[in-house]
Amino acid sequence: MNKKFLSAILFGALMVSSTGTFVSCKDYDDDIDNINKELSTLKGDLSALQAKVNEGKWITSLAPTTGGFTVTFSDNTSYTITNGKDGAAGADAVKWEIGTDGFWYKNDVKTEYQAVGQAGEAGVAGVSPYIGENGNWFAYNTETKEVEDTGISAAGTSTYVVKNGDNYELHVYNQTTGEYESIVLPATAAAAALNVVFMPTYSDMQTKVVAINISVGDDLNDKNHLWDNNVSLTNDIVFNYRVSPASIDLAKANIGFLVNEVQSRAAGSILDVADKSFADGVLTVKAKAGEAFSLKNKKYAVALQVQNDAQSAISTYHLLTSNTINREDLTVFEARKDDNGEIGYFQFPSLDINLLYTGELNVADTLTVGRTVGDYYMTTSSYSDLRKYGFAPYYEVAKKAGEDKGNYFTVENGVIKTNGQISSVGHECTFIVSVYDKKDGYKLAEKELTVSSVEKIATTKTYTKSETHELTLESKDYRFKFDMNDVYNTLGMSSQTFWSAGYTREYYIWDAERSEYVQTSSSNGVISAGTAYENNESFLYVNVKNILTKDQLGKYKVVFKIGNTGAEVVYEVKVVYPEVTLVKDNDYWKDGYMINAGKLVGSNYIMSGDLRRGYKNKDLDLVFETVAGETRTDFDLTNNILTYTGSCNDKEGNRINISKIDPVDVMVFVLINGQKIDNGTKIQVKFADPLKNITLKKDAKFETTDKKNPADKLQLNSAINLVSIAGEKVIENGTMDATIAGYYNAQAAKFEVSEEDAAKGASVNATTGEFTWQNDGVALTANKTINVKVTVTYTWGVAVGTIPVTVKSNL
Known part of the structure; x- marks a missing residue:
């Protein structure tokens, strides 16, 4: 607050009371004596209040009087505090306090200024009304979050008190010093203790x-x-x-x-x-x-x-x-x-x-x-x-x-x-x-x-080079070699001056993101630097080393101080993980879902599969984790192996269609040096058909000749193979492995020819796969291929294959 302004107010009050009166030297001396007496009285009154505070007493009543206040303590002692007779010409003492509605009240009159914020709003400590430079009262506005001029004049005010929480802040103006004498008086027993x-x-x-x-x-x-x-x-x-x-x-x-x-x-x-x-x-x-x-x-x-x-x-x-x-x-x-x-x-x-x-x-x-x-x-x-x-x-x-x-x-x-x-x-x-x-x-x-x-x-001249280095999957150092001609030109030096000045024997490296210096002597440091001489050239260099942990990624600054010149060569480097694109293996994806089609384990035919097979990025270290907050209990994900742990039978004991089970939400992360490089990608995994389509054994070839009375019969069953996604041989060269087939409840292969081919003379035994050709119509004028369809039905689907049979023309 402006002390000079307050002095002017009080002096003005004194002049008003003396208008038209001749003031003699004696009168002046009397005024000085009176001021000294008032000052002594003021100090005595405030000392008495201080003594009460020291004794643990608190205010029970504070009543405004002309030019001051009457203060009553918990032991029923009372004190009247005024500014003296010169102050009496000014306004009465002013009391500010916070009402029950949270607004400031001046002499029991509500103002528009809140002292207490709305619910949830942070308060502002220590902002009490005070007298500003323009002579008005200033108060804190909880809406604008600023102290503002209330527009309320404080002219003539020489004593005021602010009730703030459990304390009164009493301020009495001292005409001699031009400042307020202030004291905080407790308003409750708790505040007084x-x-x-x-x-x-x-x-x-x-x-x-x-x-x-x-x-x-x-x-x-x-x-x-x-x-x-x-x-x-x-x-x-x-x-x-x-x-x-x-x-x-x-x-x-x-x-x-x-x-x-x-x-x-x-x-x-x-x-x-x-x-x-x-x-x-x-x-x-x-x-x-x-x-x-x-x-x-x-x-x-x-x-x-x-x-x-x-x-x-x-x-x-x-x-x-x-x-x-x-x-x-x-x-x-x-x-x-x-x-x-x-x-x-x-x-x-x-x-x-x-x-x-x-x-x-x-x-x-x-x-x-x-x-x-x-x-x-x-x-x-x-x-x-x-x-x-x-x-x-x-x-x-x-x-x-x-x-x-x-x-x-x-x-x-x-x-x-x-x-x-x-x-x-x-x-x-x-x-x-x-x-x-x-x-x-x-x-x-x-x-x-x-x-x-x-x-x-010299005032610092700086040559700066900025680069971003992307970490690869290989253990590799990136060596940055300064273009010294650019350095010389920027610093305004010849090469001879530069090297004669000499850079400081040690550079320093600053980690901008973590606000700390980087250890440079450690063998596994992120970056190192120095000088070298190659091909008749001296140069500065910086090495960006293979990053060991994610914590070492970030922005760095390597600073070379150049001798006594005040010049610097600065290498600013940002080391980041690469942008990695996961490439899906379409054999394991369908309709946006990763297909978990692993082998069945145990008597309950529990399906289990390695999710890493869903991507072609075989050089990446992938890890799969359950989505946070997942409450389902019908699956387990451990070491990237997703296993269906629910029942594979319905209430009647029949096999369920596993492809109808709700997909599982899974997070896939890419690891580099054992560190996750991003926040992961959410995918959905469905349990689905575990068996691949039926294939033929290598070099399998079936041929017959067009005739009316066939003498040869082809055994197609011996040529078929069926392998699970897990690599298990369900059928090999026509022979079914009963144990493995039992994992999937695989049935014997069935063979059939189309109605069109059957009408022309093709037939096949549905269970044995024995094929015959008997043409009772017009002889073939050219070779014909008959595609025999073979199917294997299992718990969650049907594996399908085709066996081509060539019928040679007899013309």
């Missing part, structure tokens, strides 16, 4: 502290070291608590910890209060480890006790966990931000950094210490940067012996500079950076840092 609630920093409701163990015989420290006696705490132990009433005064309150070790009761003090601060209802307590505090991966249950002269409260218990890192596992990282402002940690054997010859390098701002996770790659370990846990390491920096004989560099208090002269450009110096837990403390890690003096660090 002292309450302390823990505010967790982490989602697991734990507060974490990290410690460093210096073991016996440590190679960087020359003392004997033991557990606990020589463990360095990396961060302050800080807890936050929400305290109500928010306006309670905790300056003189007694605050302490109640601590129980989760495993066993510890003797002596574990945590002590080192410092505290309280603002806006949040109590921040900094703890220090007591004599009984252990850092050996312990868990403590901690509660905070707050007590003043009238009230006492204890928070619920919450966990404090201590984690220990061995000194030997620590190293020095370069902390580098990428284009998105994200920090990555570079763990190289030695660090190389460019320094503008007129600038300086503060090691504490550039390096950090953390736990080693791998060799020479960026890490996202939760302990790769101990600064995240409040650790403030101490750095000692010194030139490496024999370095910088020309004295181009200086170092003081961890800050490296050149001599400030152009002559330093092109020179470098290697420094030894030693990191301690504190000054004169334990040495935690040591690293070489090579600093190069450069004339200028």
Whole structure:
């Protein structure tokens, strides 16, 4: 709100009451005295209210009076709060409160502004009416979701109160300071009671502290070291608590910890209060480890006790966990931000950094210490940067012996500079950076840092190449070779300048989709990069490797920093799974349904078949699964085998027509490297005829001669074969396998000729397949083919075949 505007209102009120009156110096002094008295009275009144809040009292009545309010507490004490005689010329005090209908009321008059949203609508916290710059009241509009000018003038208002939930917010204008003196007064016994609630920093409701163990015989420290006696705490132990009433005064309150070790009761003090601060209802307590505090991966249950002269409260218990890192596992990282402002940690054997010859390098701002996770790659370990846990390491920096004989560099208090002269450009110096837990403390890690003096660090010029790589089913690397002429032209460099500048020894790779750095030294990494020399040409390259898991798909960025130029070569790559088209095997599909026609198993003739046969993509790894939520119990799908488990007989014991059974909904997924590459395809599978059509044995040939009195008879039955889709031989060269035929209830083959052929002299025994030709009519003038139809009836269908017989002309 605009304090100056309010001052103008009050000053205007004073002038109105003094119009036409000569003001002497004495009158002026009297006014000053009166203001000072009023200020003293105001402070006294507010202090009295504060004392009641501290005692746990609450408001039972708040009645507007001329220029103020009369406040009555639960112990029947009353206080009248006004702004003084100058304010009396202004408007009466204003009271805002939320009505039972959810709207704001000003002095018991309903406004159009809702304070409570409609059912299901998210509320907005902390938006109470206030006086805006134009002197009007402003309130939150639940429809527009914005704070708006109500159009209601606040001219002359110097005292107002807002009823918000279980509290009154009392605001009294102070003419001397030009600001409001405010206090939150509880309106109910519950709101007045002292309450302390823990505010967790982490989602697991734990507060974490990290410690460093210096073991016996440590190679960087020359003392004997033991557990606990020589463990360095990396961060302050800080807890936050929400305290109500928010306006309670905790300056003189007694605050302490109640601590129980989760495993066993510890003797002596574990945590002590080192410092505290309280603002806006949040109590921040900094703890220090007591004599009984252990850092050996312990868990403590901690509660905070707050007590003043009238009230006492204890928070619920919450966990404090201590984690220990061995000194030997620590190293020095370069902390580098990428284009998105994200920090990555570079763990190289030695660090190389460019320094503008007129600038300086503060090691504490550039390096950090953390736990080693791998060799020479960026890490996202939760302990790769101990600064995240409040650790403030101490750095000692010194030139490496024999370095910088020309004295181009200086170092003081961890800050490296050149001599400030152009002559330093092109020179470098290697420094030894030693990191301690504190000054004169334990040495935690040591690293070489090579600093190069450069004339200028150019504004970044970037050559970018973008590609999408589609994963194939083969184990294959994609090698991208930069067209260096494009690189040189974009960066405005000659090839000699480019290679003389030199790219940084290590590139970095950024995973854009997961916002993290990629491990580059791992043999199974997604991508790698570097330089090579082939055919008298130097070039940069990037390899996109065979993707092992679906999680490795996504967008990546490989960035080469080019020496001291500030230029970059960026390779942006998107790695995706290929678009896979499933090719149906039409032998197993009919009318849009996959046909499951496997062999029958067991006495109940249960049908079972492998669904993978429905596709010709034999090189694909397919997996079939039941649709989520399926409740049917008449089938089983295991390891891609779909089995009909319902009854194959009707109530009368007759075989049912299995093709009439409702189709089964199934999901088919394509796997690459054991990973599903999409959300699957829904298909429907029907149980259907398991037997293929009848075929003839190889080289089967039947011939006879046109005659009236046939002497030869052809045995057609010996030529037929019938095989199930599962590959079982039901009939082989005319002989039926009774066992396999029993699976399908297959009947003996039946033979027949057409009526037309029969009229001309063809006949066949329906059961034995014996064929004869007897022409009692006109002799054939040319050879004739008679097609003998053969059928095998089984439980769920009929297998059909044709046996051609050639009748030779006798003319």
